Amino acid sequence: xxxxxxxxxxxxxxxxxxxxxxxxxxxxxxxxxxxxxxxxxxxxxxxxxxxxxxxxxxxxxxxxxxxxxxxxxxxxxxxxxxxxxxxxxxxxxxxxxxxxxxxxxxxxxxxxxxxxxxxxxxxxxxxxxxxxxxxxxxxxxxxxxxxxxxxxxxxxxxxxxxxxxxxxxxxxxxxxxxxxxxxxxxxxxxxxxxxxxxxxxxxxxxxxxxxxxxxxxxxxxxxxxxxxxxxxxxxxxxxxxxxxxxxxxxxxxxxxxxxxxxxxxxxxxxxxxxxxxxxxxxxxxxxxxxxxxxxxxxxxxxxxxxxx
Amino acid sequence: xxxxxxxxxxxxxxxxxxxxxxxxxxxxxxxxxxxxxxxxxxxxxxxxxxxxxxxxxxxxxxxxxxxxxxxxxxxxxxxxxxxxxxxxxxxxxxxxxxxxxxxxxxxxxxxxxxxxxxxxxxxxxxxxxxxxxxxxxxxxxxxxxxxxxxxxxxxxxxxxxxxxxxxxxxxxxxxxxxxxxxxxxxxxxxxxxxxxxxxxxxxxxxxxxxxxxxxxxxxxxxxxxxxxxxxxxxxxxxxxxxxxxxxxxxxxxxxxxxxxxxxxxxxxxxxxxxxxxxxxxxxxxxxxxxxxxxxxxxxxxxxxxxxxxxxxxxxxxxxxxxxxxxxxxxxxxxxxxxxxxxxxxxxxxxxxxxxxxxxxxxxxxxxxxxxxxxxxxxxxxxxxxxxxxxxxxxxxxxxxxxxxxxxxxxxxxxxxx
Numbered sequence: 042x043x044x045x046x047x048x049x050x051x052x053x054x055x056x057x058x059x060x061x062x063x064x065x066x067x068x069x070x071x072x073x074x075x076x077x078x079x080x081x082x083x084x085x086x087x088x089x090x091x092x093x094x095x096x097x098x099x100x101x102x103x104x105x106x107x108x109x110x111x112x113x114x115x116x117x118x119x120x121x122x123x124x125x126x127x128x129x130x131x132x133x134x135x136x137x138x139x140x141x142x143x144x145x146x147x148x149x150x151x152x153x154x155x156x157x158x159x160x161x162x163x164x165x166x167x168x169x170x171x172x173x174x175x176x177x178x179x180x181x182x183x184x185x186x187x188x189x190x191x192x193x194x195x196x197x198x199x200x201x202x203x204x205x206x207x208x209x210x211x212x213x214x215x216x217x218x219x220x221x222x223x224x225x226x227x228x229x230x231x232x233x234x235x236x237x238x239x240x241x242x243x244x245x246x247x248x249x250x251x252x253x254x255x256x257x258x259x260x261x262x263x264x265x266x267x268x269x270x271x272x273x274x275x276x277x278x279x280x281x282x283x284x285x286x287x288x289x290x291x292x293x294x295x296x297x298x299x300x301x302x303x304x305x306x307x308x309x310x311x312x313x314x315x316x317x318x319x320x321x322x323x324x325x326x327x328x329x330x331x332x333x334x335x336x337x338x339x340x341x342x343x344x345x346x347x348x349x
Numbered sequence: 350x351x352x353x354x355x356x357x358x359x360x361x362x363x364x365x366x367x368x369x370x371x372x373x374x375x376x377x378x379x380x381x382x383x384x385x386x387x388x389x390x391x392x393x394x395x396x397x398x399x400x401x402x403x404x405x406x407x408x409x410x411x412x413x414x415x416x417x418x419x420x421x422x423x424x425x426x427x428x429x430x431x432x433x434x435x436x437x438x439x440x441x442x443x444x445x446x447x448x449x450x451x452x453x454x455x456x457x458x459x460x461x462x463x464x465x466x467x468x469x470x471x472x473x474x475x476x477x478x479x480x481x482x483x484x485x486x487x488x489x490x491x492x493x494x495x496x497x498x499x500x501x502x503x504x505x506x507x508x509x510x511x512x513x514x515x516x517x518x519x520x521x522x523x524x525x526x527x528x529x530x531x532x533x534x535x536x537x538x539x540x541x542x543x544x545x546x547x548x549x550x551x552x553x554x555x556x557x558x559x560x561x562x563x564x565x566x567x568x569x570x571x572x573x574x575x576x577x578x579x580x581x582x583x584x585x586x587x588x589x590x591x592x593x594x595x596x597x598x599x600x601x602x603x604x605x606x607x608x609x610x611x612x613x614x615x616x617x618x619x620x621x622x623x624x625x626x627x628x629x630x631x632x633x634x635x636x637x638x639x640x641x642x643x644x645x646x647x648x649x650x651x652x653x654x655x656x657x658x659x660x661x662x663x664x665x666x667x668x669x670x671x672x673x674x675x676x677x678x679x680x681x682x683x684x685x686x687x688x689x690x691x692x693x694x695x696x697x698x699x700x701x702x703x704x705x706x707x708x709x710x711x712x713x714x715x716x717x718x719x720x721x722x723x724x725x726x727x728x729x730x731x732x733x734x735x736x737x738x739x740x741x742x743x744x745x746x747x748x749x750x751x752x753x754x755x756x757x758x759x760x761x762x763x764x765x766x
Binding site: 050054058060061064065068166169173175176177178180186187188194198199200267269270271272273274275276277279280281312315316319320321323324 | 410411412415416419544569570571572573575576577578580581582583584585587588600601602603604605608609611612613614632633634635636637638639640
């Protein structure tokens with residue numbers, strides 16, 4: 042397939058393809074981080090993860106409309122406001138859901154699957170009733186459109202770079218929260234041994250609610266960011282859920298580092314395969330590889346070494 | 350009908366005789382012609398009374414397809430309301446029963462059976478995806494119903510129980526490719542689609558046609574439905590440098606594809622690349638955003654901006670009924686044709702009977718169609734013109750070209766399979 046192309050054309054295409062893989066990697070990490078916290082740390086199978094993301098997307102949509110109508114002079118910065126609001130909205134909804142539903146189901150992880158799946162259907166219909174069945178378009182500020190022209194051939198999409206920066210920022214934030222802060226120590230203690238953590242005076246119920254809200258809030262930010270690259274409709278969340286679970290399970294459910302490693306492995310193999318094969322074939326091969334590796338290593342790439 | 354009842358039951362007939370005696374003062378003679386019309390117009394027990402006829406509307410208003418099918422429901426309701434305002438069909442007002450297919454194909458089959466068997470509807474306006482149509486087809490054929498199907502689709506089908514009011518693939522594809530070759534001097538094409546039957550069949554026809562013209566297809570790619578990452582294929586397009594990107598991406602993937610194309614610096618408003626699509630109507634542009642698809646070309650039979658009297662009246666009636674911010678795409682207009690074509694066929698047949706309506710259908714013309722003039726072909730598809738639109742930032746198309754002649758529907762194109 043490379044006949045008749047010059048060396049410089051090929052290198053620049055490879056460079057751009059590498060970058061496409063990195064963007065896919067960032068998207069995967071952003072999608073999966075929230076779920077990794079909820080599923081990995083709490084053992085809750087959150088099927089409504091996609092809908093929490095779409096809540097963030099709709100918050101962004103509302104913000105874009107409000108700003109363009111009432112505050113056109115500040116339109117340039119609305120996206121940042123929208124992401125913060127998306128975090129708050131999804132996080133608040135997450136906390137409410139945890140309080141009303143999830144906390145009664147901690148001892149029945151498989152039931153959380155059904156309950157959150159029901160929740161996802163309810164949320165979809167709510168979005169449909171409120172925003173209409175049609176997809177909505179989110180207008181972006183001009184500086185987020187287009188691409189950086191690095192050389193004649195190499196162009197890098199600006200929104201891709203934006204998603205990458207955002208991912209790095211959020212990952213760093215989560216890493217700090219989890220591994221450096223007092224709250225993170227409590228979360229890890231609860232994950233490792235709930236009864237003992239309770240015995241030493243950690244309010245496990247409060248930690249659970251906070252963890253769940255954080256996971257949902259990150260999903261909201263992800264949804265907000267994805268309005269740049271994807272669609273915003275009542276059922277758009279469903280487009281992400283399979284890939285998200287794939288990344289988290291493959292990475293090893295309890296390890297945040299594993300999630301990142303698995304996002305990297307899956308995104309790079311998928312984007313390389315997509316380039317050499319067709320899109321559908323690439324997906325099939327990626328899935329087959331993941332299934333194969335999970336058969337050999339059911340706990341995923343990384344697993345937490347703790348005494349059971 | 351009257352005789353049937355008498356034959357069945359002597360009791361009823363004697364009761365009837367007494368009644369008639371009692372009503373001797375009534376102008377019995379004057380009533381009988383009306384009774385005769387009723388029995389002629391409906392000999393198969395459809396839900397038709399002297400002043401009402403029941404039809405079905407069967408679309409998804411929940412689930413993933415609700416995005417697309419909502420417009421069709423609105424169009425069909427508008428047409429029915431307008432027909433009723435004009436006095437109905439054969440003097441009967443249309444009453445509709447709406448069922449929700451819920452984006453689930455077995456549900457479509459179940460609901461269509463309910464409409465035909467329980468409700469005995471005289472016609473059904475509905476379905477959107479080919480999958481839903483394939484699911485209801487056996488039901489319509491078994492219980493002899495009549496379906497008016499609005500979507501442009503891949504062809505390769507012709508049922509006595511379906512009238513296809515959208516275009517089949519060759520009508521949309523051939524004219525579009527001929528135009529882009531003539532106007533843009535296109536020599537090479539990159540075919541791209543979502544991975545299911547419609548894009549695959551359509552691209553097969555497109556490839557055959559392109560190769561017949563002696564031109565080149567430099568790539569053909571399919572992505573799963575709902576795919577949201579198109580950066581790899583965009584790089585491939587960049588490497589192959591086709592004159593034309595021929596895109597049949599559907600649903601949420603559409604939004605991702607055009608946003609990423611724009612972000613990757615492939616500017617459709619510039620001359621070095623032409624994007625031609627057959628899957629993006631004004632409806633889809635609302636989700637994609639006009640600024641992301643500005644400069645793309647679409648080949649289909651209807652655009653909201655069509656400049657003719659029929660269409661102006663249609664657009665304003667539509668907006669009056671459903672709100673000013675609504676947009677009307679190709680399929681929505683095709684759905685609007687359904688009730689009108691059915692009305693014309695019923696009136697030509699003088700009967701609601703499915704068999705008579707079917708026999709009367711070929712040759713039915715509609716001069717009031719928003720798209721202009723259409724006529725039903727022997728093969729149950731419509732003769733219609735194909736048009737090329739240029740997408741604008743405000744989400745509408747500029748109509749640049751329309752075929753001079755009506756395109757003949759050819760659902761089984763020889764040499765294209």
